[in-house]
Amino acid sequence: MDKFDKKILTALHENARISYAELARRVNLSAPAVADRVEKLEHAGVITGYHARINPAKIGYPIQGLIELTVKHQDYYIVMEQLGTMPEILECFSVTGTSGLLLKVAVHSMPDLQALIARLMQYGDTKTSIVIDVPVPLRMPEVVETE
Known part of the structure; x- marks a missing residue:
C-alpha cells in the first residue's frame, strides 16, 4: 500500500x-x-464494494437504534441465522463484553421498535439505545503505507 x-x-x-x-x-x-x-x-480484498450511503429517515425509517443482544453460546449460530432474516437489522457486530452482539437497527415507529425488541428477547437479554445524532459519520480509517 x-x-x-x-x-x-x-x-x-x-x-x-x-x-x-x-x-x-x-x-x-x-x-x-x-x-x-x-x-x-x-x-486483495481492500476494496470490498461500492455503495450509496442512504439516510434511513428519508426513506421512512426515522428511528434508528443500537441494540445489545446477549445470546447463550449454544444458540449463537441459530440466532445469527434468524437475525439475517430481520430487515430492520442494518448491521450486526459480534463484540467483546457481556452482550456478544451489537445490532444497528432502523424502524418506522416506536411500536415497530417495541415489536423488534420483543422478537429479539426470545434469543436473550436486550439493551436498547436510540440514536439521536451522528456527530462522527462513517469514515475511512487512515491508510497506513506498507511500502
Whole structure:
C-alpha cells in the first residue's frame, strides 16, 4: 500500500462514482494505471464494494437504534441465522463484553421498535439505545503505507 493507493482509497471513499479519468487526475497517474491499481485493491480484498450511503429517515425509517443482544453460546449460530432474516437489522457486530452482539437497527415507529425488541428477547437479554445524532459519520480509517 503506497501513497497512490492511499489517495485512490480516499477519493473512492469520498465518491465511489468517480470516473477513472477524474481519479487519475486527482492522484496524478494515468487512467490505465489507476484502473490497474483499483483492480489490484479489489482482488486483495481492500476494496470490498461500492455503495450509496442512504439516510434511513428519508426513506421512512426515522428511528434508528443500537441494540445489545446477549445470546447463550449454544444458540449463537441459530440466532445469527434468524437475525439475517430481520430487515430492520442494518448491521450486526459480534463484540467483546457481556452482550456478544451489537445490532444497528432502523424502524418506522416506536411500536415497530417495541415489536423488534420483543422478537429479539426470545434469543436473550436486550439493551436498547436510540440514536439521536451522528456527530462522527462513517469514515475511512487512515491508510497506513506498507511500502
